[in-house]
Amino acid sequence: MALPWQVATLTGHVRNPTRDTIAVAVRDNYFDPHERILYARLTAEGDFSLAIPVANATLADLVYGDDVADLYLAPGAALDVHFKSKDLARTLKFAPGGPPAKHPT
16 A cells, blocks of 8 residues: 655755765665665755655764764654764754654654
8 A cells, every 4th residue: 555655854064065065864664674865966156955755754964974863754744953063963954843742753
């Protein structure tokens, strides 16, 4: 049975970008080793926006170069993130209204 897809929206800003894209890797089933990888091109200022199809709540990886951070995505979610290009994992911040309190990343 096919699941109905909805969209989680990820927008953000990379401070002092050193690459031209970000990626989000999503596993539709936690036990499935296959993942979908979606890419977004950064603007010259380091801004990006990505609509991510999700059928239900899931964990995902935000990837910038060799750096990775966990995200929690759910249908209808709208996350706005900001980080420094040289240290995604330690500088990742969510704008107000960011991740749900019971699902911190």
